[in-house]
Amino acid sequence: MLAAKGPPGSGSAPEDRMALAGSGEATIDLSYWRGPHGPRPLLALRGASPPSADAVSEAVGRLAAMGLDRVFTEALDEEAALPFLQAGFSVAEELVVLKRSVGRFSRVPRERPAKPPARIVSVDQNRYPEISDLDRRAFPEFWSLAPEGIEDAVRATRSAVVLVAEGMAPAREPHRPLEGPLLGYAILGIEGRTAYLQRLGVDPRWQRRGLGRALATSVIRLARKSTASMLWVNTPTTNLGALAFYRSLGFAPLGRPLLVLHMDLVSGSGLGDGS
Numbered sequence: 426m427l428a429a430k431g432p433p434g435s436g437s438a439p440e441d442r443m444a445l446a447g448s449g450e451a452t453i454d455l456s457y458w459r460g461p462h463g464p465r466p467l468l469a470l471r472g473a474s475p476p477s478a479d480a481v482s483e484a485v486g487r488l489a490a491m492g493l494d495r496v497f498t499e500a501l502d503e504e505a506a507l508p509f510l511q512a513g514f515s516v517a518e519e520l521v522v523l524k525r526s527v528g529r530f531s532r533v534p535r536e537r538p539a540k541p542p543a544r545i546v547s548v549d550q551n552r553y554p555e556i557s558d559l560d561r562r563a564f565p566e567f568w569s570l571a572p573e574g575i576e577d578a579v580r581a582t583r584s585a586v587v588l589v590a591e592g593m594a595p596a597r598e599p600h601r602p603l604e605g606p607l608l609g610y611a612i613l614g615i616e617g618r619t620a621y622l623q624r625l626g627v628d629p630r631w632q633r634r635g636l637g638r639a640l641a642t643s644v645i646r647l648a649r650k651s652t653a654s655m656l657w658v659n660t661p662t663t664n665l666g667a668l669a670f671y672r673s674l675g676f677a678p679l680g681r682p683l684l685v686l687h688m689d690l691v692s693g694s695g696l697g698d699g700s
């Protein structure tokens with residue numbers, strides 16, 4: 426999942442957002458989760474404080490007037506979620522937040538060779554369409570990203586690196602081209618002292634063969650060389666495989682989950698459908 430500044434689903438980069446309600450310390454923006462079946466509207470917060478329930482209702486009213494029928498929020502902590510729950514939103518997903526030190530003295534996970542052998546390389550936006558295809562296979566539809574969504578994840582932090590795991594030709598077949606199919610990918614975002622494992626996915630056909638570990642280990646190495654001291658990630662509470670995976674890499678879960686909320690605007694906003 427995306428982990429920076431409240432995602433998954435902080436959606437489009439700040440400059441692409443539209444302010445709906447609130448001001449200064451607590452602003453609600455219209456943003457989008459750009460999935461393969463089109464953009465999904467979501468509300469993202471800006472500012473140091475949670476918005477008031479009135480500001481949430483104002484934002485909802487504006488969305489209903491725009492003709493939107495359903496809206497989600499970005500991932501919110503309990504305090505930020507409260508005014509949305511008071512305004513009639515309900516919980517769509519619960520996410521566990523995990524963190525691990527990437528400070529100078531932190532440990533890097535032990536290397537284990539992946540099968541098939543893969544090389545981990547950083548790539549640019551030319552590979553986003555291919556990465557998005559893999560993302561669709563690795564994640565449930567609700568969470569999958571179009572190429573534009575991959576770009577949003579990259580732009581969510583001040584700096585970011587996109588890594589891919591590419592299959593390598595076996596040493597005994599040197600005539601085969603080195604560049605193989607995409608087996609997995611990861612996005613690391615850095616914002617000062619904080620690093621975010623924004624996305625990590627392995628092709629379902631190649632899971633449980635050490636590729637996720639190889640990608641995450643590369644991410645940890647890069648984060649350790651950056652300005653960051655802590656690496657954060659989040660994943661749905663129901664994703665038990667990913668939770669076991671992150672624990673095996675030294676991540677520890679925090680007690681309080683993040684909440685992704687949703688509301689059907691016509692019935693939820695009290696605006697009615699006119700009938």
Ligand SMILES: CC(C)(COP(=O)(O)OP(=O)(O)OC[C@H]1O[C@@H](n2cnc3c(N)ncnc32)[C@H](O)[C@@H]1OP(=O)(O)O)[C@@H](O)C(=O)NCCC(=O)NCCS
Pocket residue numbers: 426563564625626627628631632633634635636637638639659660661664665666667669670671673
């Ligand atoms: C989570 C994910 C990235 C793990 O990648 P992977 O290549 O399958 O994992 P690895 O083979 O490197 O696993 C390393 C270790 O993590 C743990 N682990 C990984 N998947 C696990 C699972 N489903 N159940 C229990 N433990 C698991 C194991 O300890 C494993 O070591 P082992 O196989 O020697 O027992 C991959 O399953 C995936 O892409 N899932 C779908 C997308 C997703 O959930 N992304 C991350 C959360 S947002």
